[in-house]
Amino acid sequence: MAVDTKTADTPSVEDREFSFSTGDYDFLRSMLKEKTGIELGPTKHNMVYARLAKRLRKLGMKTFRQYIEFIGSAEGTAELGTTLNALTTNLTKFFRENHHFEHLATTALQEIRARAVSQGRRLRIWSAGCSSGEEPYSAAITLLRAMPDIKQWDAKILATDIDTEMVRRGSEGIYPASSLEGMAPDIANKYFESYGDDKVRVVAEARNLISFKHLNLIGNWPMKGPFDVIFCRNVVIYFDKDTQRVLFDRYANLLAPGGFLYIGHSENLFGITERFKLLGRNIHRKIA
Ligand SMILES: C[S@@+](CC[C@H](N)C(=O)[O-])C[C@H]1O[C@@H](n2cnc3c(N)ncnc32)[C@H](O)[C@@H]1O
Numbered sequence: 001m002a003v004d005t006k007t008a009d010t011p012s013v014e015d016r017e018f019s020f021s022t023g024d025y026d027f028l029r030s031m032l033k034e035k036t037g038i039e040l041g042p043t044k045h046n047m048v049y050a051r052l053a054k055r056l057r058k059l060g061m062k063t064f065r066q067y068i069e070f071i072g073s074a075e076g077t078a079e080l081g082t083t084l085n086a087l088t089t090n091l092t093k094f095f096r097e098n099h100h101f102e103h104l105a106t107t108a109l110q111e112i113r114a115r116a117v118s119q120g121r122r123l124r125i126w127s128a129g130c131s132s133g134e135e136p137y138s139a140a141i142t143l144l145r146a147m148p149d150i151k152q153w154d155a156k157i158l159a160t161d162i163d164t165e166m167v168r169r170g171s172e173g174i175y176p177a178s179s180l181e182g183m184a185p186d187i188a189n190k191y192f193e194s195y196g197d198d199k200v201r202v203v204a205e206a207r208n209l210i211s212f213k214h215l216n217l218i219g220n221w222p223m224k225g226p227f228d229v230i231f232c233r234n235v236v237i238y239f240d241k242d243t244q245r246v247l248f249d250r251y252a253n254l255l256a257p258g259g260f261l262y263i264g265h266s267e268n269l270f271g272i273t274e275r276f277k278l279l280g281r282n283i284h285r286k287i288a
Pocket of ligand 1: 035036037038088089090091092093096128129130131132135160161162163166215216217218232233234235264
């Protein structure tokens with residue numbers, strides 16, 4: 001499992017290098033909620049401090065108040081993007097919650113193939129909140145393995161995230177060799193090539209299936225769909241119910257009739273929407 005490198009060990013409040021008041025924390029917390037939909041909860045001071053302290057150091061600032069004033073100013077617009085990148089949680093892994101990829105390779109592709117006769121060989125998958133790309137690459141590898149005739153298809157995967165650094169890393173497709181630990185050797189050997197010291201790169205065949213784009217899930221979406229499958233896993237855990245309601249309604253609008261939505265292990269749609277039917281293991285089918 002990848003580690004959350006954004007949060008280092010945090011000094012106690014007295015030893016802190018930068019002053020960080022409750023008011024500063026509350027400001028950053030509500031700004032994050034407003035810009036990304038992410039709700040931090042009242043007790044994440046230390047996490048926020050640890051993730052932003054290096055930015056203050058780099059900018060030569062002495063207090064969080066100064067930093068907050070800077071990101072609110074015209075000169076601080078670019079830094080605001082960096083703040084948001086630092087405060088999101090990007091933990092991910094190849095073939096995480098593998099039952100979704102198994103479902104994609106079997107049931108989902110079988111149904112998409114059956115429809116393909118009348119609708120042309122079009123296949124669209126969206127990895128929404130893709131982090132550094134392990135999720136969409138797992139989907140691409142799943143397609144390559146399950147569809148020997150993929151070249152005859154118009155198959156595309158859209159991978160989006162609000163964190164611009166994650167989008168950049170995803171488009172490169174370069175990972176530490178350790179990220180392949182636990183992966184079946186036939187997959188690791190066929191779909192990754194070594195790339196300098198202790199690094200691997202996803203093969204071009206899989207990279208070419210994916211477009212990585214910066215996109216805020218609570219902002220405007222340029223794409224029209226329809227998608228056959230949407231992955232939105234481990235993203236909405238920090239969104240409040242109203243934000244989730246709007247988001248899952250928009251997913252239903254963009255999914256093809258009968259399309260599939262995969263959500264994370266600790267997420268559910270109870271009381272959020274009735275436009276999906278739960279098939280089990282956080283696999284949902286659009287029904288309305
Ligand atoms: C924990 S990662 C999950 C990655 C992957 N889906 C998985 O399950 O392995 C959550 C991702 O959601 C992204 N995210 C959070 N809020 C977002 C928003 N409003 N719009 C787009 N992406 C967002 C974060 O930047 C982060 O990369």
